[in-house]
Amino acid sequence: MIQKENSFGTFDQEINAFFKDAHHFACLINTCLYQGQEIVKPENLMLVDPKIQAYTRDVLMLWNGRYGSYYLGIENQLIENYPMPYHILQYDCLVYKDQMDILEKEHRKKKDLRSSEEFLSGIKASDRLIPCITIVIYYGTRPWQYHFEMKDLFDVKDMSSLIDFKMNLIEVHSDTHRYKDKELDLVFSMTKDILNANFNTIRNKYKQGIPKQVALVIASMAKDEELYQQIKEEEKEVIVMCESLDRMREKAISEGIILGRRDGLIQGKTEGIQIGRIQGESEGLQKGRIQGKEEGVLTVLKSLLKKGISDSYILEITGVSSELLMKAKQGLN
Incomplete structure (x- = not known):
């Protein structure tokens, strides 16, 4: 990595x-x-x-x-x-x-x-x-x-x-420009959707394969280490970005559940935080929010941040507020 x-x-x-x-x-x-x-x-x-x-x-x-x-x-x-x-x-x-x-x-x-x-x-x-x-x-x-x-x-x-x-x-x-160069337009439009966490749009819009080098540029513009590394390790020279994003999100959800359980047991502050829907429409940390277990929520957020997962992915996966994510970031310093 x-x-x-x-x-x-x-x-x-x-x-x-x-x-x-x-x-x-x-x-x-x-x-x-x-x-x-x-x-x-x-x-x-x-x-x-x-x-x-x-x-x-x-x-x-x-x-x-x-x-x-x-x-x-x-x-x-x-x-x-x-x-x-x-x-x-x-x-x-x-x-x-x-x-x-x-x-x-x-x-x-x-x-x-x-x-x-x-x-x-x-x-x-x-x-x-x-x-x-x-x-x-x-x-x-x-x-x-x-x-x-x-x-x-x-x-x-x-x-x-x-x-x-x-x-x-x-x-x-x-950015609202439309670029005549197809690769440039694709890079800017997809990066924009990733930065704004428009993952449903990405799934519906970008089902075609794109050159691996272009996909690496998109991951770089989105500052996403996990996605970048996943694309880098692909043997194929044509990448379907919606598939790559889904695989990365599923991995993040899985790791979040494991880390959340482990850290929750260590601290004794959370009772089964649920990182929801596998389809990527996660209601994320729902039980933690309902029960007011903010410490447990922060624990999982910190774990995801330490893995290098970007803000936009964390917000999409967990459904937490940007204020709570900022609090978790401050807790890392």
């Missing part, structure tokens, strides 16, 4: 590899920045070294197309990062600094600066930089709550004179 401390890094690698495909990347940019018009062509994209100065971008492409040359970047966020507008501004500025350093170095080598203004500037007035546009893709289960632009990080009354910077943000859990 993937170690918890390493899982986000593994998820990042899977997602980055998916977006390094020029067709996926171009479709994302066209849909989110150009209202679905096919402005960015895959053949006009070139993957470039994502390391700029001391920082490494998730994915960085150079686009030579209709409007000139642009750097286009993607940053993946599995959890909300409060200073994200600052980080994106920093990343983009480093792209510009890197270009400025190259221009200045070339002029020093050529010794072609003539006027006092050129010597002061280190470049010529005719020199141009390649602009950089970055999209942040957020895979959290909750809405992004804080800091969408730089001014959100300030605490002043008058912001009218400030030059603001707003990041381009896609929240997958509430």
Whole structure:
């Protein structure tokens, strides 16, 4: 099983590899920045070294197309990062600094600066930089709550004179875009359903087989270690996701029952917590709730959390409130 401390890094690698495909990347940019018009062509994209100065971008492409040359970047966020507008501004500025350093170095080598203004500037007035546009893709289960632009990080009354910077943000859990690239559309729509625990929708909608690599990307976006590992261990190269989800849910229910009984006996605080319906429509921990045995409920929730099962699965399997799940999480710290 993937170690918890390493899982986000593994998820990042899977997602980055998916977006390094020029067709996926171009479709994302066209849909989110150009209202679905096919402005960015895959053949006009070139993957470039994502390391700029001391920082490494998730994915960085150079686009030579209709409007000139642009750097286009993607940053993946599995959890909300409060200073994200600052980080994106920093990343983009480093792209510009890197270009400025190259221009200045070339002029020093050529010794072609003539006027006092050129010597002061280190470049010529005719020199141009390649602009950089970055999209942040957020895979959290909750809405992004804080800091969408730089001014959100300030605490002043008058912001009218400030030059603001707003990041381009896609929240997958509430994304309403439809993508022309079939794999990209499938990845975003299924991830959205998993993040929102729409398991009945998944069963009814996604009965077709999908490539294993695409399934791994979906599990990575959903931050689901159990599902990721299950797909990784599959020998087949075509995965039926509704079957994989059902098997994972059944395993979680089974383990929850076993762990609940064991821990309940040890603590003597629960009398047969029932993790309900095998069809996945679980009323979960019903007896525990009715009898007010919150300690026993928390015990099972903690056991499931320790197994690396995601919040959305636990909420679906057990039927508990998000507040009680948060209390169980706090009890682990």
